[in-house]
Amino acid sequence: xxxxxxxxxxxxxxxxxxxxxxxxxxxxxxxxxxxxxxxxxxxxxxxxxxxxxxxxxxxxxxxxxxxxxxxxxxxxxxxxxxxxxxxxxxxxxxxxxxxxxxxxxxxxxxxxxxxxxxxxxxxxxxxxxxxxxxxxxxxxxxxxxxxxxxxxxxxxxxxxxxxxxxxxxxxxxxxxxxxxxxxxxxxxxxxxxxxxxxxxxxxxxxxxxxxxxxxxxxxxxxxxxxxxxxxxxxxxxxxxxxxxxxxxxxxxxxxxxxxxxxxxxxxxxxxxxxxxxxxxxxxxxxxxxxxxxxxxxxxxxxxxxxxxxxxxxxxxxxxxxxxxxx
Amino acid sequence: xxxxxxxxxxxxxxxxxxxxxxxxxxxxxxxxxxxxxxxxxxxxxxxxxxxxxxxxxxxxxxxxxxxxxxxxxxxxxxxxxxxxxxxxxxxxxxxxxxxxxxxxxxxxxxxxxxxxxxxxxxxxxxxxxxxxxxxxxxxxxxxxxxxxxxxxxxxxxxxxxxxxxxxxxxxxxxxxxxxxxxxxxxxxxxxxxxxxxxxxxxxxxxxxxxxxxxxxxxxxxxxxxxxxxxxxxxxxxxxxxxxxxxxxxxxxxxxxxxxxxxxxxxxxxxxxxxxxxxxxxxxxxxxxxxxxxxxxxxxxxxxxxxxxxxxxxxxxxxxxxxxxxx
Numbered sequence: 001x002x003x004x005x006x007x008x009x010x011x012x013x014x015x016x017x018x019x020x021x022x023x024x025x026x027x028x029x030x031x032x033x034x035x036x037x038x039x040x041x042x043x044x045x046x047x048x049x050x051x052x053x054x055x056x057x058x059x060x061x062x063x064x065x066x067x068x069x070x071x072x073x074x075x076x077x078x079x080x081x082x083x084x085x086x087x088x089x090x091x092x093x094x095x096x097x098x099x100x101x102x103x104x105x106x107x108x109x110x111x112x113x114x115x116x117x118x119x120x121x122x123x124x125x126x127x128x129x130x131x132x133x134x135x136x137x138x139x140x141x142x143x144x145x146x147x148x149x150x151x152x153x154x155x156x157x158x159x160x161x162x163x164x165x166x167x168x169x170x171x172x173x174x175x176x177x178x179x180x181x182x183x184x185x186x187x188x189x190x191x192x193x194x195x196x197x198x199x200x201x202x203x204x205x206x207x208x209x210x211x212x213x214x215x216x217x218x219x220x221x222x223x224x225x226x227x228x229x230x231x232x233x234x235x236x237x238x239x240x241x242x243x244x245x246x247x248x249x250x251x252x253x254x255x256x257x258x259x260x261x262x263x264x265x266x267x268x269x270x271x272x273x274x275x276x277x278x279x280x281x282x283x284x285x286x287x288x289x290x291x292x293x294x295x296x297x298x299x300x301x302x303x304x305x306x307x308x309x310x311x312x313x314x315x316x317x318x319x320x321x322x323x324x325x326x
Numbered sequence: 327x328x329x330x331x332x333x334x335x336x337x338x339x340x341x342x343x344x345x346x347x348x349x350x351x352x353x354x355x356x357x358x359x360x361x362x363x364x365x366x367x368x369x370x371x372x373x374x375x376x377x378x379x380x381x382x383x384x385x386x387x388x389x390x391x392x393x394x395x396x397x398x399x400x401x402x403x404x405x406x407x408x409x410x411x412x413x414x415x416x417x418x419x420x421x422x423x424x425x426x427x428x429x430x431x432x433x434x435x436x437x438x439x440x441x442x443x444x445x446x447x448x449x450x451x452x453x454x455x456x457x458x459x460x461x462x463x464x465x466x467x468x469x470x471x472x473x474x475x476x477x478x479x480x481x482x483x484x485x486x487x488x489x490x491x492x493x494x495x496x497x498x499x500x501x502x503x504x505x506x507x508x509x510x511x512x513x514x515x516x517x518x519x520x521x522x523x524x525x526x527x528x529x530x531x532x533x534x535x536x537x538x539x540x541x542x543x544x545x546x547x548x549x550x551x552x553x554x555x556x557x558x559x560x561x562x563x564x565x566x567x568x569x570x571x572x573x574x575x576x577x578x579x580x581x582x583x584x585x586x587x588x589x590x591x592x593x594x595x596x597x598x599x600x601x602x603x604x605x606x607x608x609x610x611x612x613x614x615x616x617x618x619x620x621x622x623x624x625x626x627x628x629x630x631x632x633x634x635x636x637x638x639x640x641x642x643x644x645x646x647x648x649x650x651x652x
Contacts, residue, residue, distance in 0.1 A: 010638040036540065036549050038636035214362065223362050225646070271639075278643040306646050310364035312336040313597075314640035317604040320551070320632050 001026035001291060002068055004096075006061065006075040006084075007052065008032050008039035012316070013274040014076065014284075015042040021284040029068045031061070038316035046322065052080050058087060065094045072291040074099040074247075074268070081106050081267055097291045099200070099247040101267045109265045113154050113182055122239050125261045127185040127254075133175050136183045137168070150184040151175075187263065189256035192229075193221060194236055195269075195276040197283050198245045200290040205237045206298050207283065209276035211309070221272040226279050226307040232260050237300065247290075248273075248283050275309035327352035327617060328394055330422075332387065332401040332410075333378065334358050334365035338642070339600040340402065340610075341368040347610040355394045357387070364642035372648065378406050384413060391420045398617040400425040400573075400594070407432050407593055423617045425526070425573040427593045435591045439480050439508055448565050451587045453511040453580075459501050462509045463494070476510040477501075513589065515582035518555075519547060520562055521595075521602040523609050524571045526616040531563045532624050533609065535602035537635070547598040552605050552633040558586050563626065573616075574599075574609050601635035 003018050005011075008030040018028045019042065030043035033051045040046040045068060049060045064070065073096050075084055084091070085103040092098075100106065108114045112129065119126040128145055130136035131154070139145050151174050152162040164186065165171050175181055190212065197207040210233060211224040236251065239262075250270025252263040273283070280303050286296045318324065329344050331337075334356040344354045345368065356369035359377045366372040371394060375386045390396065399422050401410055410417070411429040418424075426432065434440045438455065445452040454471055456462035457480070465471050477500050478488040490512065491497050501507055516538065523533040536559060537550040562577065565588075576596025578589040599609070606629055612622045644650065 010636070012638040013641070036634060036636055038638045274639075274641045275643075278641065308362060308644050308646060310336070310362055310642045310644070311639045312338045312364045312642060313600075313637045315339070315600045315604065316636045316638060317601075318634050318636070320634060 001071045001288060003028050003288075003291075004061075004064060004068070004070040004073040005030045005039075005043065006073065007077040007080055008043065009037050009076060010039055011076045011269070011271075012039040012042045012314070013277070014269050015039045017274075017277055017284045018288075019044065021282070021288055026071070027068070029064065029070065031064065035318075035320070035322045041316055041318060041322065048322075052077075052083065058083065058090075062090065062094060065091070065096050070094075070096050072097045072099060072287060074287075076269060078110065078266065078268070082110070097200070099287055101246045101249070102244065105244060106267050109267050111155055112152065112184070112264075115265065118243065119239075119262045122242060124235060124239060125259055127187050127261060127263065129185065130183040133168075133171055133183075136171070145185060148186045150186055151181055152184060153178070154180045154182045187254045187256070187261060189254045189261075191216075192227075192232070192253040192255060192260070193224065193270060193272050194232075194251040194253065195273050195281065195283070196236060196240055196245075196249050196251060197281075197286050197296075198240050198247060198249070199286070199296050200246045201293070202295045203241065203244065203246070204298055205240050205300065206286060206296045207276075207281050207302075208233050208236050208300050209279065209281040209303060211272065211275055213272075214308075217311075221311075223308065223310050224272055224275055225309075226275065226303055226305050228301060228305045229260075233300065235260065247287065272309070275307075276303070278309065279303040279307050327397045327614060329354050329614075329617075330387075330390060330394070330396040330399040331356045331365075331369065332399065333403040333406055334369065335363050335402060336365055337402045337595070337597075338365040338368045338640070339603070340595050341365045343600075343603055343610045344614075345370065347608070347614055352397070353394070355390065355396065357390065361644075361646070361648045367642055367644060367648065374648075378403075378409065384409065384416075388416065388420060391417070391422050396420075396422050398423045398425060398613060400613070402595060404436065404592065404594070408436070423526070425613055427572045427575070428570065431570060432593050435593050437481050438478065438510070438590075441591065444569065445565075445588045448568060450561060450565060451585055453513050453587060453589065455511065456509040459494075459497055459509075462497070471511055474512045476512055477507055478510060479504070480506045480508045513580045513582070513587060515580045515587075517542075518553075518558070518579040518581060518586070519550065519596060519598050520558075520577040520579065521599050521607065521609070522562060522566055522571075522575050522577060523607075523612050523622075524566050524573060524575070525612070525622050526572045527619070528621045529567065529570065529572070530624055531566050531626065532612060532622045533602075533607050533628075534559050534562050534626050535605065535607040535629055537598065537601055539598075540634075543637075547637075549634065549636050550598055550601055551635075552601065552629055552631050554627060554631045555586075559626065561586065573613065598635070601633075602629070604635065605629040605633050 027044040029045045030040040085106040195209040214223040250266040254261040353370040355371045356366040411432040473492045521535040540549040576592040580587040
C-alpha cells in the first residue's frame, strides 16, 4: 500500500509515523511546492508540485496517484482540505481513498460562525459570536457580553487579522475597513486539544486523545500533558459521530470554571499529534487498516495520563537540489 | 572530561553534539529550572536547579561543578552569560573553564548603543542610532535619517518592546513612558548569520561559518543556506580578534546594496548553530580541545556553500518527574 501525503511542509513526524507503520508493505510519497520542506526528505519519494492555487494543480496530484500507485491520500494544510473533499469521487475512481470528511463539513470547519452554530445545535458550549456591529451592541446593552472581544475574519485560517477590541469606535472602524468579520467573546482559561479518529468505514469514533496545553509558541503547542477527562471525552465522541466526521481531526477546547468550550475543529492531523502517537494512540495504523477495508476496534481512553510532550528543533540538511550533502 | 551546560532548555542539538564529541571520554551534565526542558533529557545527567535570579543560584552551580567533577561550563541563555563571565575566577579556582568572553565585552554585547559604538570604532557598518529624541530630531533635520525608525530598549534582549515608529508624536510618547530607550535606523535587506569560534588559548579566530537566512519564524532562523563571502569573513576575523572575544559567538548581519551592516553579537551558541555543525564546523570539539589545553588550528572557510538547513519539530516524551514513560 502506498500513501500520498500532500503539502508535507515541516511535518516530518507524520511522514515518519506512516513510514514506520507501513514498514516494508508500502511507500510514503510526499509532495510540496518547495524543495525546502524538510518533511519530504523523510518520505520514500518526494514529488515536487506546483502551488495548490496554480492552474492544473489537482491534475498533478492525480498524475502522482497513477504513477505511484497511490492507495490513500491526505493533506496537512487547511486550504487543501476542501479541494480534496470536493474531489473525493475523482480520487475513488483512481482507486485512492482520501482521508477526509465530507466537503460540506470541511467547509463548515473553516467558517467560524457556522461552526459555532453547529456546536450550539449539538448542545456544546462555544464562545458567543455576532456577525454585525448592531447585533453585538444590542447584546452588549442587554448585558450578554462586554469588552474586550475578538474581531476576526469569519473564514480566516491561523491567527491572521485577529484583533482584540475594547471600544465601539475600534469595532466600527474595523467593520468599515474589512468584509466578512465576526465578533467573538474573548476566551480565557486553560486550553486543551483533542486528537480524534473516526473510523472511515464504521463511522464510530475509535480514539480520543486529550492533552492539556502547557505552553504555546508562535500559535503552536510547545509543551502539553496527556489527561483523561471522561465527560469531555463523551461529549467529543457523541458530537463527532452525530455530525459525521471521518478520519483524523484535531479539536481545540477551552476550560473555564469547570465548563468546556469548543473553539475549533481542524479536519486533519494537528501539529500536536506526535504527542498522541508517542502515547500509543496510533492513527496512521488505523488509516492504513481502513484503506485495507478493515474496521478498527474502539480503543478510546487507551493511553496513560501525566505524559508530557516537549517540542524541540531537529534539522534536515540538504543541498539546493534536495540531494543529501554527503 | 565533563561538560556542564547551563539552562539547556530546548537546545537538544547542542547537548547531543557535546555527547557525541565526548563519546566515552566524559559526561554532559545539563541544568534547567524546569523539568519540562527537553534538552536536559539528552544529557548524561540532569541537575534540576533554581531560577537564575533566585538567591544562591550560583552556589548551586558551584556545587554541581564539584559534585560532577566539571571541567568546562557554558550557558545557552543571555541573562546568564554575564553571571558566568563575572565569576570566571571562582570557576577557575574549582578547575572549571568557563566558555565565555570577558565580562566587560559580554556586557557590551547586551548594550545596543555601546555595541554600535564598538562596531563603528572598529570600522564596521552598523545601523545609525540615537539615545535622545533631541539628538534624533537634529539628525533628521540634517537629512541623516528619516522615518520609520525602530525604538527599542538599549539593553533589551530578544524582541521585547521594539516598536516601529513613524512620527514625532509617537516617538515623544514612547520616550515619556519608558526609560533607557534608543532610536535605531530601520534596517531592511538580506539577513545573514555567522557562527564564529575564537580559540580560548591562542585568541585566534579559528572558524567562521556564514549562512544566509531564508526564513524566520518566531524570531528564529527556520531555514538558512551556507555561503562564502570572503570580504565579510575577513571583517569578522579582524573584528573578533581585535576586540578579544573568546569561545563561541553568534553574529547577526544585514546586507544592503552590497554593504554589510553588523547588527548584534550573542557571545554564546546561536539557535542556528546546528547548521554549522552539520557542515563540519565542529565547535564542541574545539571547546573540548581548549579545555584539554590544546590550541586549535585555523580552519576558516572549511565548509561547502549551498548547503540548506531546514528546522522541524522533534519531540521529547517524559512523565511529570522526567522519567521515561516506558
